[in-house]
Amino acid sequence: MNHMSNLSKHKFFIPDLKNTHVKNMPINMRFYSILLALIIVAVMTNSCVQDETCRENKNIKLNAGFFTAGTTTSLNIDSITINGLGKDSLLYNVRKNINKINLPLNKKEDVSIFVVRFNATQDTVWVLHTNYDYFISYECGSVITHKIDTVITTNHYIESVKIINHDVNTTDVQHLQIFH
Numbered sequence: 756m757n758h759m760s761n762l763s764k765h766k767f768f769i770p771d772l773k774n775t776h777v778k779n780m781p782i783n784m785r786f787y788s789i790l791l792a793l794i795i796v797a798v799m800t801n802s803c804v805q806d807e808t809c810r811e812n813k814n815i816k817l818n819a820g821f822f823t824a825g826t827t828t829s830l831n832i833d834s835i836t837i838n839g840l841g842k843d844s845l846l847y848n849v850r851k852n853i854n855k856i857n858l859p860l861n862k863k864e865d866v867s868i869f870v871v872r873f874n875a876t877q878d879t880v881w882v883l884h885t886n887y888d889y890f891i892s893y894e895c896g897s898v899i900t901h902k903i904d905t906v907i908t909t910n911h912y913i914e915s916v917k918i919i920n921h922d923v924n925t926t927d928v929q930h931l932q933i934f935h
Contacts, residue, residue, distance in 0.1 A: 808894045809891075809892070809894040809895035809896075811891050811892065811895045811925065812927075813891070813895060813896075813898050813925065814925065815859070815860070815898055815899065815900060815901070815923060815924060815925060816857040816858060816859055816860075816923070817857065817858045817859070817860055817867075817882065817901075817903075817923050817930050818855065818856075818857050818927065818928065818929050818930050818931075819855065819856050819857075819858065819929070819930060819931035819933050820854060820855040820929050820931070820932055820933070821853075821854050821855065821856075821933050821935065822932050822933065822934050822935075823934070823935065824914045824915070824934040824935060825934075830854060830935060831853065831854045832850075832852070832853050832873060833851065833852065833873075833874055834849055834850070834851055834873070834874050835847055835849075835850050835853055835856070835871065835873055836848055836850075836871075836872040837856065837858070837869055837870070837871050837872075838869065838870045839858075839859070839867070839868070839869055840868035840869065840870055840879070841861075841868060842861075846858060846859075846869070855929075858882075860882060860884055860886075860901045860923060861886075862886060862899040863886075865883060865884060865885060866881055866883050866884070867881075867882045867884065868880070868881050869882070871912075871913075873912040873935075876911050876912040877912075878908050878909045878910070878913045879908070879909045880906065880907070880908045880909075880913070880916070881905075881907040881908070882905075882906050883903070883904045883905040883906070883907070884901040884902060884904055884923070885901065885902045885904060886899050886900075886901055887899065887900045887902065889924065891925075898924075898925070900922070900923060900924040900925075901922075901923040901924075902921050902922055902923070903918055903921045903922075903923060903930060903931075904921075906918060906931060912935060913933055913934070913935060914935055915934045916931055916932070916933050916934070917931065917932040917934070918930065918931060919931065919932055
């Protein structure tokens with residue numbers, strides 16, 4: 756049985772690749788070729804674009820408020836200067852009339868030390884905490900969050916410190932109440 760004779764009965768469209776031009780292509784084939792080229796360009800362009808869809812808050816700060824001792828009345832501090840010890844960083848420089856502060860905690864150590872100057876009186880504050888890696892999402896990456904264990908102060912100006920919220924993460928809440 757001759758297989759070639761069976762094939763000759765069927766009509767196949769086999770283009771001559773040497774002499775084929777886009778203008779000689781059938782209309783539907785041109786349409787699909789252009790559509791395929793556009794899809795390839797769109798995919799390649801999209802894969803090269805930086806993804807800017809992270810809308811999550813990645814700011815991790817310890818929030819503390821100042822209060823009059825024995826009350827829940829907010830206290831405005833006339834003048835405050837705060838340095839992060841071991842970081843050589845000035846966090847607040849003679850800020851006037853302030854009743855709350857936001858402080859970054861040490862991401863590499865389990866203690867953060869701050870030298871706080873209230874007018875002419877200076878206190879040192881130790882915040883002992885545990886650090887945790889927290890994965891937000893693929894777009895946002897991860898952050899270091901903290902859990903406050905203990906707060907110690909030299910008690911020159913600060914009378915006492917109360918931990919309100921132990922978890923320091925992306926949620927903007929008050930963590931400490933500092934009493935004078």
